[in-house]
Amino acid sequence: MKFASVMGGIVMVIGSAFVLPAAAQEGRGDVVYVPTPQIVVDTMLEMAKVGPKDYLIDLGSGDGRIVVTAATRFGASGFGVDLDTYLLKLANQNAQKAGVTGKVHFVEENLFTTDLSRATVITSYLLPEMNLKLRPKLMSLKPGTRIVAHDYHLGEWDPEEQRELVVPEKKVGTPGISYVFSYVVPARVPGKWQSLVNIGGRETPMEFNLQQEFQEVEGRVEIRDRGVDLRGRILGERIRLVAGGRGGVPRHEFTGQIGDGSITGTVIIGEGASRQQAAWTAKQVQRGQLKRASDEQ
Ligand SMILES: C[S@@+](CC[C@H](N)C(=O)[O-])C[C@H]1O[C@@H](n2cnc3c(N)ncnc32)[C@H](O)[C@@H]1O
Structure with missing residues (x-):
């Protein structure tokens, strides 16, 4: 239908x-x-x-x-x-x-x-x-x-x-x-989040700026000082975000469990045989509001 x-x-x-x-x-x-x-x-x-x-x-x-x-x-x-x-x-x-x-x-x-x-x-x-x-x-x-x-x-x-x-x-x-x-009901993630992801033995800082409307998420992630658009979705306490995959930036797929001010999960970088997986944790450093202010209580 x-x-x-x-x-x-x-x-x-x-x-x-x-x-x-x-x-x-x-x-x-x-x-x-x-x-x-x-x-x-x-x-x-x-x-x-x-x-x-x-x-x-x-x-x-x-x-x-x-x-x-x-x-x-x-x-x-x-x-x-x-x-x-x-x-x-x-x-x-x-x-x-x-x-x-x-x-x-x-x-x-x-x-x-x-x-x-x-x-x-x-x-x-x-x-x-x-x-x-x-x-x-x-x-x-x-x-x-x-x-x-x-x-x-x-x-x-x-x-x-x-x-x-x-x-x-x-x-x-x-x-x-x-x-x-x-x-x-989606967990709330709007705001700024920071991660340090160990990719192949190298610590990579990432900063996420997330906006949320109902269960839909969009925003940008800075990966080694390069800003990349991202989109994703929340189901209850589970989040999935996808960034990159074009313009020379490999695809990053983040999945995780949202807690109070933290996310714990994994990131898959790249596609096909060359893809790498790493642990992903993020800490919220600034809380934002839902995009639709009328849905704030
Ligand atoms: C369409 S019926 C649905 C009944 C039941 N939920 C069902 O699906 O079989 C809506 C019910 O809401 C009640 N109702 C309407 N306004 C209400 C309110 N402000 N607070 C509590 N109940 C209300 C009505 O008395 C009615 O029984």
């Missing part, structure tokens, strides 16, 4: 989003209640690779199906928040029926003020403008936290994966179709 076609779908459905049959439970707050079809719930949890170690929070939890399924099928724990007391009661009853009250619960809380710091997985089925309002808070979560959103994406933040499912019983949004978008 091309992103453009998803965007097209979204533009089409915004006007008619979440129109409900009159008799249905309506929900309370910033968006009406529409349950996520069970096949979509299962797909969302699979895409987030939910497991027994996970702590999942569903923002606007309705009848609790996402949180209860995370517990019954995937062994996770967590909670859901909603403002509708009828739905909260129903969700707690559903948890009881499923025998998972020891793992999950549901609380009356505004999703915009809920403490998300314990989450390893966040799920949502909210309107586009709500997703955008939540985005700085989501970007500030622990690196590696997975976010799965039903039907509406998080704007300019490029999803790691997106799926389109045929769901004949779905009557709202794009009838018969559900979109699912999954994201991984």
Whole structure:
């Protein structure tokens, strides 16, 4: 599925989003209640690779199906928040029926003020403008936290994966179709970093100037006083940067694990039979801001 076609779908459905049959439970707050079809719930949890170690929070939890399924099928724990007391009661009853009250619960809380710091997985089925309002808070979560959103994406933040499912019983949004978008909160690297890389017995100083927009990184690295553009990507706490490969500068591929003010990994220099590998550690010497200031919290 091309992103453009998803965007097209979204533009089409915004006007008619979440129109409900009159008799249905309506929900309370910033968006009406529409349950996520069970096949979509299962797909969302699979895409987030939910497991027994996970702590999942569903923002606007309705009848609790996402949180209860995370517990019954995937062994996770967590909670859901909603403002509708009828739905909260129903969700707690559903948890009881499923025998998972020891793992999950549901609380009356505004999703915009809920403490998300314990989450390893966040799920949502909210309107586009709500997703955008939540985005700085989501970007500030622990690196590696997975976010799965039903039907509406998080704007300019490029999803790691997106799926389109045929769901004949779905009557709202794009009838018969559900979109699912999954994201991984990236560690933050903007700023200046320094390394001393031992290449073939020779210590080579490198200085990186990194800019970051969501999980995308770009900038420059000075290698022996020569500036080279670089580009890369972060997945949770893992980073991959590529520099050089033309203009007489050999290709440098850096991969590593981002810690607090440090990166530890390897660099591969050159290509083919002549390529060399060396240990790569970098220390942050100056912190910068995300390129998109509105995503800073
Ligand atoms: C589209 S439903 C999704 C329900 C459930 N997450 C699912 O996917 O089946 C959105 C839910 O969000 C709740 N809601 C709306 N605004 C909210 C807010 N500001 N805080 C908490 N819950 C909210 C509504 O009551 C409704 O139950």
